[in-house]
Amino acid sequence: MSAISQKDAVSSVHNGVPDSAAGERSAGVALPLDRLERVAGWGMAVGGMGYVYRPSTIDGVAQVFEIARRTGRTVGLRGGGNSYGDAALNSENIILDLTRMNRILVWDPSNGRVTVEPGVTIQQLWRYAIGDGWWPPVVTGTSFATVGGCAAMNVHGKNNFKAGPIGDHILEFDALLPTGEHVHCSRDGNTDLFYGMIGGFGALGCFTSVTLQMKKIYSGWLNVDAISVPHMDGMLYELDARKGQADYLVGWSDAFASGETLGRGQIHQATYLAPGDDPYPAQSLRIESQEIPANLFGFLPASIIWLFMKPVLNDWGTRLTNLAKYMQSATLGNHKRYRQSHVAFAFLLDYVPNWKLAYQPGGLIQYQSFLPLATASPVYREILARSQKRGVVPYLGVVKRHRPDDFLINYSVDGYSLALDYKVTGSNRASLTALLKELDRIVIAGGGKFYFAKDATLQGATVRAFLGEERIRKFGALKERCDPESLLQTDLYRRLFGDQ
Numbered sequence: 251m252s253a254i255s256q257k258d259a260v261s262s263v264h265n266g267v268p269d270s271a272a273g274e275r276s277a278g279v280a281l282p283l284d285r286l287e288r289v290a291g292w293g294m295a296v297g298g299m300g301y302v303y304r305p306s307t308i309d310g311v312a313q314v315f316e317i318a319r320r321t322g323r324t325v326g327l328r329g330g331g332n333s334y335g336d337a338a339l340n341s342e343n344i345i346l347d348l349t350r351m352n353r354i355l356v357w358d359p360s361n362g363r364v365t366v367e368p369g370v371t372i373q374q375l376w377r378y379a380i381g382d383g384w385w386p387p388v389v390t391g392t393s394f395a396t397v398g399g400c401a402a403m404n405v406h407g408k409n410n411f412k413a414g415p416i417g418d419h420i421l422e423f424d425a426l427l428p429t430g431e432h433v434h435c436s437r438d439g440n441t442d443l444f445y446g447m448i449g450g451f452g453a454l455g456c457f458t459s460v461t462l463q464m465k466k467i468y469s470g471w472l473n474v475d476a477i478s479v480p481h482m483d484g485m486l487y488e489l490d491a492r493k494g495q496a497d498y499l500v501g502w503s504d505a506f507a508s509g510e511t512l513g514r515g516q517i518h519q520a521t522y523l524a525p526g527d528d529p530y531p532a533q534s535l536r537i538e539s540q541e542i543p544a545n546l547f548g549f550l551p552a553s554i555i556w557l558f559m560k561p562v563l564n565d566w567g568t569r570l571t572n573l574a575k576y577m578q579s580a581t582l583g584n585h586k587r588y589r590q591s592h593v594a595f596a597f598l599l600d601y602v603p604n605w606k607l608a609y610q611p612g613g614l615i616q617y618q619s620f621l622p623l624a625t626a627s628p629v630y631r632e633i634l635a636r637s638q639k640r641g642v643v644p645y646l647g648v649v650k651r652h653r654p655d656d657f658l659i660n661y662s663v664d665g666y667s668l669a670l671d672y673k674v675t676g677s678n679r680a681s682l683t684a685l686l687k688e689l690d691r692i693v694i695a696g697g698g699k700f701y702f703a704k705d706a707t708l709q710g711a712t713v714r715a716f717l718g719e720e721r722i723r724k725f726g727a728l729k730e731r732c733d734p735e736s737l738l739q740t741d742l743y744r745r746l747f748g749d750q
């Protein structure tokens with residue numbers, strides 16, 4: 251049965267919505283007004299109006315491509331909408347939201363292979379598999395991302411130095427190309443598409459199913475160590491020195507600390523429990539043992555905490571909070587060892603639902619740069635110092651250790667990443683934009699790279715500088731083959747590749 255009803259077919263009545271992005275295919279016909287919604291990036295700093303379609307079948311996806319073709323619109327694919335910037339936006343055009351394609355298709359608990367539709371979230375996946383002793387091999391800081399969105403961005407977790415990106419755990423996938431072709435891709439067949447579509451930011455085709463190899467776990471707990479670090483060099487040293495013994499590593503950095511203490515913070519290292527270490531695995535592997543509590547401190551509904559954060563989410567509030575957090579980590583909290591559930595360790599940011607609302611009305615921009623071992627220290631110290639000098643200091647800093655991978659659109663390095671959350675306000679928007687341009691130059695000069703899932707401000711020339719002409723040429727050839735009409739576009743695509 252058709253997933254898109256007749257009502258959704260093209261209307262010939264013009265609805266007054268600007269047609270500027272329609273391009274050459276424009277047939278002068280309009281889309282139904284009731285599809286029009288405001289859609290924003292996760293960071294809320296960018297957004298726009300788009301015609302949103304939410305099919306539940308592959309036929310429905312194909313029909314949306316057809317509707318776009320007939321109306322002269324482009325199609326932007328969207329999963330859970332957790333990309334910080336404009337990667338899943340398609341202003342004035344069609345947004346194909348895949349969250350209703352959310353079925354787990356095949357599960358084999360004997361080997362941990364799972365095949366899912368693209369809209370299955372990481373949360374759905376762990377909840378489904380944990381009772382059998384399996385955990386997603388790579389997870390992002392939020393559990394609300396979909397497998398399709400994660401494959402399209404080739405996401406990394408706090409285990410990137412050891413496990414690589416999610417693409418390293420994808421065994422095969424099926425995709426529908428805008429040409430109408432259904433493709434099956436793996437390391438043995440259609441390999442160019444396998445390495446191009448994973449990380450290909452939804453510009454080549456739509457994943458319709460993805461098969462992942464899950465990670466075997468023997469307990470619902472992780473052993474966690476907390477280590478305080480006095481400055482950025484200490485942070486980078488510890489993250490590197492610990493990578494042989496850790497399964498997960500992540501650093502928090504206080505971006506307000508300056509001088510000798512620039513980049514100080516705290517590292518959390520986690521390791522899996524070996525078989526037999528947990529006397530009660532059937533208990534710790536229950537969903538109830540993992541779940542994030544709905545109340546903090548036993549009584550405060552987590553859903554309203556962002557309201558308390560809002561008044562203190564300013565320079566002085568964050569400076570003091572960071573100071574208190576660092577002092578605690580350097581004294582009582584230093585070298586503390588404890589056990590934590592996988593969910594609590596992996597999805598700390600989900601503990602406070604809607605915490606991003608504390609950044610309203612301007613939202614936030616996350617700036618994540620990836621630097622090789624040799625240049626990370628001077629570049630990260632310069633980024634922090636320059637942010638302080640310009641008076642635009644990020645409120646959250648997260649450092650990770652990474653390893654390179656083989657995918658075509660590639661952001662990772664043998665080195666580190668530093669992700670910084672900048673609050674956007676009416677008064678700092680211009681200076682923040684200018685600062686980030688300065689930082690782009692510093693990162694590129696240090697041989698660094700950027701990640702489209704976090705980006706809202708890069709320019710095409712910067713992307714060419716870090717990806718290199720050869721990769722862009724190869725990606726362009728794949729685009730020509732999979733999507734010769736350039737049907738698949740997003741705001742990010744036009745911003746970075748519009749002049750290709």
Ligand SMILES: Cc1cc2nc3c(=O)[nH]c(=O)nc-3n(C[C@H](O)[C@H](O)[C@H](O)COP(=O)(O)OP(=O)(O)OC[C@H]3O[C@@H](n4cnc5c(N)ncnc54)[C@H](O)[C@@H]3O)c2cc1C
Nearest residue numbers: 329330331332333391395396398399402405406452457703
């Ligand atoms: C709080 C928070 C923490 C995060 N932590 C991390 C982290 O630790 N590591 C990390 O790597 N990222 C992280 N991210 C970023 C996030 O994981 C990525 O942006 C991810 O791609 C989001 O998945 P999504 O389903 O929300 O996809 P969306 O944001 O909706 O889309 C992402 C991209 O996928 C494309 N796409 C979506 N579905 C499909 C499909 N079926 N076929 C083809 N293309 C498709 C879209 O066009 C878009 O280009 C974090 C984000 C948040 C909000």
